[in-house]
Amino acid sequence: xxxxxxxILAAGFGTRMGGKPKGLVKIAGREILYRTMRLLQxxxxxxxxxxxxxxxxxxxxEFIEKHGFDTELVVNxxxxxxxxxxxxxxxxxxxxxxxxxxxxxxxxxxxxEKAVRGEGLIAxxxxxxxxxxxxxxxxxxxxxxxxxxxxxxEWDAVDTGFFVLDEGIFKVTAILESxxxxxxxxxxxxxxxxxxxxxxxxxxxxxxxxPEEIKRARRMLIRTAVKGxxxxxxxxxxxxxxxxxxxxxxxxxxxxxxxxxxxxxxxIISALTTPVNLPxxxxxxxxxxxxxxxxxxxxxxxxxxxKLGGYIDSLLDRYVDGSFLALxxxxxxxxxxxxxxxxxxxxxxxxxxYSTERFKGAFCRDAYxxxxxxxxxPGKRDERVFLTxxxxxxxxxxSIKVLFITLALLTNTRVLLTAYFISKKVLQAKTI
Amino acid sequence: xxxxxxxILAAGFGTRMGGKPKGLVKIAGREILYRTMRLLQxxxxxxxxxxxxxxxxxxxxEFIEKHGFDTELVVNxxxxxxxxxxxxxxxxxxxxxxxxxxxxxxxxxxxxEKAVRGEGLIAxxxxxxxxxxxxxxxxxxxxxxxxxxxxxxEWDAVDTGFFVLDEGIFKVTAILESxxxxxxxxxxxxxxxxxxxxxxxxxxxxxxxxPEEIKRARRMLIRTAVKGxxxxxxxxxxxxxxxxxxxxxxxxxxxxxxxxxxxxxxxIISALTTPVNLPxxxxxxxxxxxxxxxxxxxxxxxxxxxKLGGYIDSLLDRYVDGSFLALxxxxxxxxxxxxxxxxxxxxxxxxxxYSTERFKGAFCRDAYxxxxxxxxxPGKRDERVFLTxxxxxxxxxxSIKVLFITLALLTNTRVLLTAYFISKKVLQAKTI
Numbered sequence: 001x002x003x004x005x006x007x008i009l010a011a012g013f014g015t016r017m018g019g020k021p022k023g024l025v026k027i028a029g030r031e032i033l034y035r036t037m038r039l040l041q042x043x044x045x046x047x048x049x050x051x052x053x054x055x056x057x058x059x060x061x062e063f064i065e066k067h068g069f070d071t072e073l074v075v076n077x078x079x080x081x082x083x084x085x086x087x088x089x090x091x092x093x094x095x096x097x098x099x100x101x102x103x104x105x106x107x108x109x110x111x112x113e114k115a116v117r118g119e120g121l122i123a124x125x126x127x128x129x130x131x132x133x134x135x136x137x138x139x140x141x142x143x144x145x146x147x148x149x150x151x152x153x154e155w156d157a158v159d160t161g162f163f164v165l166d167e168g169i170f171k172v173t174a175i176l177e178s179x180x181x182x183x184x185x186x187x188x189x190x191x192x193x194x195x196x197x198x199x200x201x202x203x204x205x206x207x208x209x210x211p212e213e214i215k216r217a218r219r220m221l222i223r224t225a226v227k228g229x230x231x232x233x234x235x236x237x238x239x240x241x242x243x244x245x246x247x248x249x250x251x252x253x254x255x256x257x258x259x260x261x262x263x264x265x266x267x268i269i270s271a272l273t274t275p276v277n278l279p280x281x282x283x284x285x286x287x288x289x290x291x292x293x294x295x296x297x298x299x300x301x302x303x304x305x306x307k308l309g310g311y312i313d314s315l316l317d318r319y320v321d322g323s324f325l326a327l328x329x330x331x332x333x334x335x336x337x338x339x340x341x342x343x344x345x346x347x348x349x350x351x352x353x354y355s356t357e358r359f360k361g362a363f364c365r366d367a368y369x370x371x372x373x374x375x376x377x378p379g380k381r382d383e384r385v386f387l388t389x390x391x392x393x394x395x396x397x398x399s400i401k402v403l404f405i406t407l408a409l410l411t412n413t414r415v416l417l418t419a420y421f422i423s424k425k426v427l428q429a430k431t432i
Numbered sequence: 433x434x435x436x437x438x439x440i441l442a443a444g445f446g447t448r449m450g451g452k453p454k455g456l457v458k459i460a461g462r463e464i465l466y467r468t469m470r471l472l473q474x475x476x477x478x479x480x481x482x483x484x485x486x487x488x489x490x491x492x493x494e495f496i497e498k499h500g501f502d503t504e505l506v507v508n509x510x511x512x513x514x515x516x517x518x519x520x521x522x523x524x525x526x527x528x529x530x531x532x533x534x535x536x537x538x539x540x541x542x543x544x545e546k547a548v549r550g551e552g553l554i555a556x557x558x559x560x561x562x563x564x565x566x567x568x569x570x571x572x573x574x575x576x577x578x579x580x581x582x583x584x585x586e587w588d589a590v591d592t593g594f595f596v597l598d599e600g601i602f603k604v605t606a607i608l609e610s611x612x613x614x615x616x617x618x619x620x621x622x623x624x625x626x627x628x629x630x631x632x633x634x635x636x637x638x639x640x641x642x643p644e645e646i647k648r649a650r651r652m653l654i655r656t657a658v659k660g661x662x663x664x665x666x667x668x669x670x671x672x673x674x675x676x677x678x679x680x681x682x683x684x685x686x687x688x689x690x691x692x693x694x695x696x697x698x699x700i701i702s703a704l705t706t707p708v709n710l711p712x713x714x715x716x717x718x719x720x721x722x723x724x725x726x727x728x729x730x731x732x733x734x735x736x737x738x739k740l741g742g743y744i745d746s747l748l749d750r751y752v753d754g755s756f757l758a759l760x761x762x763x764x765x766x767x768x769x770x771x772x773x774x775x776x777x778x779x780x781x782x783x784x785x786y787s788t789e790r791f792k793g794a795f796c797r798d799a800y801x802x803x804x805x806x807x808x809x810p811g812k813r814d815e816r817v818f819l820t821x822x823x824x825x826x827x828x829x830x831s832i833k834v835l836f837i838t839l840a841l842l843t844n845t846r847v848l849l850t851a852y853f854i855s856k857k858v859l860q861a862k863t864i
Contacts, residue, residue, distance in 0.1 A: 007773055036652075104825075123488060154680070192573070241816070306793055308792040308854070308855060308858045308859070311791060311851075312855065315783070315790065315851055321774070323779075325775070326775035326779065327772070329775060330769070330772040333767065336765065337763050339761065339765075339768075339771040340762040342762070342771075342775065343754070343758035343761060343762075343771075346778060347751075347758065347782065350782045350786065351747070351751070351782065354747070354789070357786070357789060357790045358743055358746055359743060359793075360793030360794075361793045362740075362742055363739055382448065398797040419743075420746060422743065423740060426740045
């Protein structure tokens with residue numbers, strides 16, 4: 001179903017990018033083309049054909065060899081002509097269905113996953129990350145391209161620079177070759193061929209023509225890198241808003257692992273601050289909770305996610321929470337009965353994660369994806385940390401006791417409900 | 433590789449079993465034949481041919497319909513003749529390689545998994561669950577059967593009643609049909625055909641001729657139902673010895689879920705006993721730890737394992753441990769600093785499980801199987817519970833403080849080492 005080959009047009013001179021090949025510009029630590037090729041590969045594309053010019057050809061060759069993509073390089077000796085000609089030059093290298101994609105477009109994983117399963121021109125009716133004035137627009141009739149161009153006043157969708165075509169397209173390029181003496185843009189090929197249109201709306205993609213637009217692409221990559229299935233209320237409405245901005249600042253400089261370590265130490269420092277200054281400890285704790293999203297965002301934006309990284313991060317989070325509650329109890333409580341409450345709050349706190357992670361261990365599936373009811377249950381880490389901070393802002397003997405009771409009830413009830421919803425789901429699935 | 437069809441010989445009258453078809457005798461809650469057919473199915477066998485007699489045929493038909501196995505029933509009108517004839521009657525129903533198995537033999541999952549991948553007669557050089565005097569013995573030469581019979585004085589291995597044959601065997605039965613007027617035992621077919629021999633040594637299998645032997649089969653099923661990959665020192669040397677005996681007593685009467693509930697309540701009762709009587713609480717806690725193995729043993733022996741059951745059991749274990757430590761601390765400790773130690777002991781206690789279960793969640797693989805170094809690390813639940821009981825037998829203020837310090841250090845060090853060994857393993861696997 002997914003085409004085996006992708007043709008990448010990379011013959012244009014990046015004049016507004018200081019003459020550097022745009023496909024080799026790094027955003028979030030990865031060349032634009034590396035990102036596109038790797039995501040295409042993960043979606044099932046096996047072979048690549050990169051059409052470039054004589055000047056860039058050695059640079060692209062080096063890039064391809066470094067990353068080991070199965071690629072044929074085609075040199076367009078007349079790159080100053082319209083990029084329709086570059087497509088035409090790839091005609092001998094492809095068979096059947098193939099992906100056609102621009103080297104200066106940056107795509108999110110979510111976009112590519114859907115786009116490769118489309119047909120014809122992949123168009124976006126809700127483009128979020130492009131300058132509409134600069135974009136190529138299309139009107140669609142009966143599911144096919146009617147008109148295409150930058151100047152259209154009325155349009156249905158925006159050309160994403162991503163196509164799923166087949167060999168038939170080369171009949172059209174052959175005609176245009178003779179009509180236009182080899183100088184015609186891709187949009188003319190698409191318009192003439194009246195290719196089908198598949199809508200992939202509102203997902204992450206953008207193009208990069210100027211250094212300014214690199215920033216926009218970076219922001220797009222970070223924003224679409226939020227995983228979010230396990231995010232609670234505070235995470236969605238507060239933490240992610242801050243963490244994505246931090247990630248934008250750091251994504252070119254910091255690795256996910258470095259960020260994991262920094263966040264862990266900030267969390268431990270917040271715990272160690274409890275005997276000194278409770279409001280400050282609470283604020284540092286909430287800060288570490290915000291930063292806790294950054295390592296994952298960096299990893300996904302940099303295409304550096306690792307199961308081991310997620311594993312270690314998850315252990316460290318539990319130790320931050322455990323240490324914070326333990327030291328908070330040690331600092332503020334005196335009577336055994338309150339320690340009993342604190343012990344149950346700490347137990348419940350770890351068990352919230354245990355109860356969803358253990359599901360994954362048993363079923364090899366994500367609990368939040370399988371049992372959507374869990375997403376709405378309160379008591380996730382981001383909510384607990386925020387609550388803790390609130391209670392610590394104006395600490396009094398009673399307020400902290402109320403905090404521990406609240407945590408003990410909230411977490412252990414959540415675990416009970418998690419077990420209930422999961423059991424219900426599993427038993428239903430069996431009887432269906 | 434695994435044959436698609438299995439022929440099951442079930443024509444013999446169970447004279448010593450009160451005339452009941454032996455294949456339909458229930459052991460550990462399941463008919464012998466249900467067990468064999470389901471385990472064969474899990475190993476890849478799709479179709480079954482059951483050869484039985486006129487009297488038993490309606491009973492077997494009912495059994496097959498109830499369980500929905502894809503089965504052809506063949507009636508042997510002369511069941512009093514040797515069982516070689518029963519095999520001969522199946523000749524039209526099989527093609528190519530097939531499994532041949534006796535209806536009165538009880539096999540463990542581990543045995544069948546290996547045996548279906550063998551060739552010819554599957555023989556056992558270290559039979560653990562059979563009466564050697566009654567067993568059919570074989571001598572082997574050049575990898576093939578040389579002699580076969582119950583009376584052999586010198587022998588190499590014991591016939592397990594499990595064969596992987598092909599159509600060629602029916603040439604031999606055809607000859608014996610005319611030579612012996614249709615009355616010859618299977619062993620004569622095997623001996624005459626000089627089939628190859630595959631050794632599958634020391635695994636769980638036995639045959640059932642008398643009510644006495646049902647007990648032996650039950651014991652075999654329980655003993656081979658011990659999973660054990662996550663078992664610590666105390667579990668291997670003490671808990672399992674007791675729990676398997678308990679399982680033998682309960683396996684016909686109690687479901688795994690019932691056992692999970694009973695064990696949980698015993699654990700909670702042990703925790704609630706801490707304010708009343710510490711030595712008793714410790715003993716009850718250790719008792720619940722022993723019983724904690726029983727639900728899994730019952731589930732495996734009864735072929736009733738469920739991921740949900742394992743999931744719930746695992747949550748309940750954490751709550752028993754958490755409650756026990758929380759109430760023990762509440763009962764015995766007074767100074768905040770000792771509560772701090774107790775909080776860390778409780779955290780570490782849950783984190784020991786979290787750190788291995790979270791691995792499964794991330795990698796969909798068993799941590800103990802993938803990272804054998806983890807098996808030798810001390811600090812597993814069975815060891816912690818036993819240690820706790822020891823410290824509580826002669827409780828004094830100091831001894832309990834030492835217990836909490838020991839638990840806090842033991843568990844959290846174990847988590848640290850778990851993270852270390854897992855990281856090492858994952859990173860090595862990547863660079864190889």
